Amino acid sequence: MNFPSLLSTLFCFLSGYALVYSSPPDRTQGIECLTFTDDSYLLGNVGGLTKERKLQWIHHSSRTPLEFDFSAVQSVTFHRASEKNLLSRANLLHEIYFKNGDFLRGNLFNIEQGNLHFSTDFSDCLTVGIDEISHLLCLPDSYNVVFDSFTDFKQWKKSNSKSWRQEKGDLISIFSGSTGTTLPKLDTLAIRFKAKWDRSFYLALRFFSDSDGSNYGNTGYHLSFSNHRINLQSNKTVNGRTLRESLGSILVDELAGVKSANFQIFANRIKKEFIVKINGTEYARWREPDPQYIPQENGILLINQGGNSSIRLQHLCISGWQGDYSPHPIDLPDTKTNKSIIYFKNGDATSADQVHANDQNITINTKHGLLTVPHARIQRIDFKHGHESNSTKPKKNSKEYISQNQVFLEKNKGKIRFSISKIKDNQIYGYHSFLGNISMPLYLVKKVEGI
Numbered sequence: 001m002n003f004p005s006l007l008s009t010l011f012c013f014l015s016g017y018a019l020v021y022s023s024p025p026d027r028t029q030g031i032e033c034l035t036f037t038d039d040s041y042l043l044g045n046v047g048g049l050t051k052e053r054k055l056q057w058i059h060h061s062s063r064t065p066l067e068f069d070f071s072a073v074q075s076v077t078f079h080r081a082s083e084k085n086l087l088s089r090a091n092l093l094h095e096i097y098f099k100n101g102d103f104l105r106g107n108l109f110n111i112e113q114g115n116l117h118f119s120t121d122f123s124d125c126l127t128v129g130i131d132e133i134s135h136l137l138c139l140p141d142s143y144n145v146v147f148d149s150f151t152d153f154k155q156w157k158k159s160n161s162k163s164w165r166q167e168k169g170d171l172i173s174i175f176s177g178s179t180g181t182t183l184p185k186l187d188t189l190a191i192r193f194k195a196k197w198d199r200s201f202y203l204a205l206r207f208f209s210d211s212d213g214s215n216y217g218n219t220g221y222h223l224s225f226s227n228h229r230i231n232l233q234s235n236k237t238v239n240g241r242t243l244r245e246s247l248g249s250i251l252v253d254e255l256a257g258v259k260s261a262n263f264q265i266f267a268n269r270i271k272k273e274f275i276v277k278i279n280g281t282e283y284a285r286w287r288e289p290d291p292q293y294i295p296q297e298n299g300i301l302l303i304n305q306g307g308n309s310s311i312r313l314q315h316l317c318i319s320g321w322q323g324d325y326s327p328h329p330i331d332l333p334d335t336k337t338n339k340s341i342i343y344f345k346n347g348d349a350t351s352a353d354q355v356h357a358n359d360q361n362i363t364i365n366t367k368h369g370l371l372t373v374p375h376a377r378i379q380r381i382d383f384k385h386g387h388e389s390n391s392t393k394p395k396k397n398s399k400e401y402i403s404q405n406q407v408f409l410e411k412n413k414g415k416i417r418f419s420i421s422k423i424k425d426n427q428i429y430g431y432h433s434f435l436g437n438i439s440m441p442l443y444l445v446k447k448v449e450g451i
Contacts, residue, residue, distance in 0.1 A: 030079030033168055037074045037450070042066075046076060046442075049423035070420075071403070074450050077150075077168050080426065080443040092413065093375070094118065095137040096128070098434060104414040108136070108375065111357040121413055122440035130355075130383055132434040138345075138378040140321035145411040146183055147318040149193075150446040156181045157213030163304060169408070169447050171313040173304040180206070180213025180301035186320030188268045189300070193316040196260040201227050202306030207267040207274075209299035218242050219297060221267065221274065221288075224305065228255035232274055232286050236293055247274075248286035254278055269295050270324040282329055317412040327379060340364075341382040344373075355381060405430075408447040409440075420448070 034057055035041040047056035047065045055073060056065040092105045096118060106120035114130050153166035156179050163177025171179075183189070189207060197203075204224040211217025219242070222233040232247040255261060255278065264277040272288030272295070300318070304311055328347040339351040342364055350371075352364035362381070363372045404417045407428070418432035428448075429439045 029081070032079050033075075033077040034068075035074045035076070035168065036068075036072055039074070046078065046423060049420065051422065055423075071450075073448075075168065076448045078442055078445050078447065080441075080445075091141065091143070092121065093139045093141065093143060095139065097134045097136070098128070098416075099132055099134045100417070100433070102414075102416040102434075104409075104416060105139075105412065107359070108357060109359050111355055111362075121409075122444055123438065126435055126438070128434050133383050135380055135382045137380050138375050140188075140323065140325055141376065142322040143319060144184075144186070144321065145317060145319045146186070147181075147316070148410070148412050148446075149314065149316040150408075150410060159213070159215055164302065169314070171302070171316055172311070173302075174308065174310045176304050176307055178206075178211075178213060178216055178301045178303040180209070180211060180299055182212050183298050183300055183318070183320075185298050187270050187322050187324065188266060188326060189318065189320045190264070190266050191316075191318050192262075192264045194260065194262050194314040196312040196314065197306075198259070198310040200306050200309045201225055201255065201311070202304065202309055203311055204301075204303040204305050205265065206299070206301040206303065208269055208295035208297050209301055210297045211299045211301055213299070213301060216301065216303070217299060219295070220299065220301070221247075221272075221295070223265065223267075223274065223276070225255070226305075228252050230276060230284055232284070234288055236290075236295070238293075247288060248284060250284050252278060252283050254281070254283075266326055268324060268326045271326060273326050275326060285329070315408070315415070319412065330380060330382075332382065338384055340384055342378060343380040343382075344377055345379045346377075355383070403450075406449045407445055408449075409444050410446050413444065 029045050031043050032045050033041055033043055042057060042059065044057055044059040047058045049055050049070060053070045054067045055070045056067055058065050092107060094108045095103055095105050096116065097103045104120055106118045109117040109119065109125065111130070115127050116130060116133060117125055117127050119125055149169045149171060153171065158164055158179045159177040160175070162175040164171055164173045164179040191205065195201070195203065202225065204222060206217065206220040206222050209217045209220030211220070219235050219237055222235060224231045229249065229251050231249045234245045234247055236243055262279050266275040274284070274286050275282060276284040302313070325345060328343065328345070330343060333341070337351070339353060340355050341349060341351050343349045350364070350366050352366050354365040356363045361372050361374055362378055363370060403419065405420050406415065406417045408415050416432060418430040418438065420428060420430040422429040423442070426442045427439050428442055428445055432438050
């Protein structure tokens, strides 16, 4: 071989070698994060999980996938895009809560012979025993999730560059300041998150604000948490003047001396009603007394008011719907009962010996006889002993026991723990204690955590 031919061959080889390392990434995948139990992490993409429990990780600096023991993985944050022709099922209007703390959002088919049958975004039909369900929520027809903690946070604006950042699905603030955005116009906003803090808890949320997040704005309802005190203030402009009025203040003993809590907040612009639940218990329900004023703005802000106090918001979800419906208070019985309890959207409640349902109506057997009502009239069903939590440990079966992982789905469509057996061809497979064998596409999965 002469020298020019040798150079040509070497050039082609190097060009092919470079192509391996610089080939464009799959456009359906973003950068994913693999975190280990020692808190170290890698960026790249999940390639699969073998039957030997080896997680295959695709890294740009390696020609072949890296392999890690799945037991050493603390979490995986996924970033997959769905195919354009694979749309979400329309209006998933039921949230099914299991006694082990799991939940899935889907559509109820029927309740019969001690089983509940429902569909989800990943299965046309799932079956779970009523004995395994805590409660069921019927959501408004216009229910919509507009933001969750895995949504791209880069579109939110900040009052300063240090105030808030996103990290593996959590929103973190270590410095005073706000972050926010303008939401689609919804009559009711429902916000849920788990907050953790280091020293003091000084967090504020501003609803129906004229700010897009770049500043605090002038108008809006300002709900603030100052350790174990909650305050609500109205800021509105009347005849060119900004008027501020306190609408409510309360001390919550459950927040005293703790460093974390679960929050659920509802804000209704039509009734101007604000509800605050902490760890599942309602502590505040306040209304704006002015019958003439209705807020028109759509901004929302999260504000760290605590100086250098660190705040971490986990599992943040912002949803909402049209209309003036707000959830009515739920009073669970203090003692055990062998009856189910049905809460209606008009505020009524009744106990029932039996509950049956199809995809249109729910039929309950009460002491006054049979009562059949459409799903839209039901707020919540607490099944027998549903307010008690069973052990979160999985049931062992004839299969070899595999430790469980907690899986978070996009747009707050579910949080379930199951034994993952395989990841292959953009699908995740496993066994759930109550649902049996399940599988789902990876584009629905946003995070997997070890338990």
